[in-house]
Amino acid sequence: MNIGIIGLGNMGRALYDLFLEEGHELFVGCPHEKDIATFQTRDNADVVDHSDILFIATKPYKVEEVMEEISPKVEGQIIVSMAAGVSLKRLQKMAPTEKIIRILPNTPIAVGRGVIAYTPGYDMSEEEKASFEDLLKGAGEIIEVDEKDLDIVTALTGATPAFVAMAIEGFVDGACACGMKRELAYAMAAKAVAGTCDLMTEKGLHPGQLKDGVTSPAGATIEGVMVLESMAMRYAFAQSIIKTVEKGKNL
Structure with a gap:
């Protein structure tokens, strides 16, 4: 063609x-x-x-x-x-x-x-x-x-690579602070995020199921989850989408 x-x-x-x-x-x-x-x-x-x-x-x-x-x-x-x-x-x-x-x-x-x-x-x-x-x-x-959903798509698929990349940067900064070499941390964090997404889509799992599957009672992961909850992480991500949609409508 x-x-x-x-x-x-x-x-x-x-x-x-x-x-x-x-x-x-x-x-x-x-x-x-x-x-x-x-x-x-x-x-x-x-x-x-x-x-x-x-x-x-x-x-x-x-x-x-x-x-x-x-x-x-x-x-x-x-x-x-x-x-x-x-x-x-x-x-x-x-x-x-x-x-x-x-x-x-x-x-x-x-x-x-x-x-x-x-x-x-x-x-x-x-x-x-x-x-x-x-x-x-x-x-x-x-x-x-439907066209009415395209402004949402702009945020949900177009902007989320930036948001996910920022999250990976944060994960790696934390690993680096704990003593891991940054290059290795980036490779491992990116693979972990990609694998989690594949697991969710291929198994048809709800994100909550993925979280619950790795948060043992009184374990290490739930400590990190509680830190993110205390900082309103999910609300922040939701607002990032809402504000991106609003801006997209006025380009």
Whole structure:
């Protein structure tokens, strides 16, 4: 498939690498030279000429400018917007095509363990949906959601890698304070977090079950749990999502 990508930041580059590995023809529009082996240009309209599907991977505030630039060249291509906070209604006003899809990926797509939520802006057939999901399946889980939930997805899957990374930093600081080398602590903490998530999803366990499974009466783990409870850890995480959603709605 001929795939255009406008914008080559973290998300755009992750999709570029995925599509390149899968053998697609790629055409990239980017204002700066990037270390890529395929067609690239500073003129985004040139990308449209070569593409069957076009991914807009710019910052939200740049979307309208990009749409104005490419509109004269759009002739039936599917446009996929990755911009948080830019609604389908706004996109449909900007673009000269009804074939618009919103997606919200997260950074783990770079290792094939990500989540991509998508909302079609037109009446996609089941065959079209299956084809679109197949195109992106190498990135991880592909899930169709109602647009009203996309702002929540921005926080729940898009921002949580940052929050989890902060938690891992804290765990490692504690291990380091107790005498463990930082490099070893990072490796072990990351594996422990990843394994816990796999255990939860693969066994269908509630997070409370995972916690209870390792908190023996009067044991060491319950001591740490009580410290986190005293600091309102769960409330802090909940607020991090709520505030991220609120900000996302106003981008």
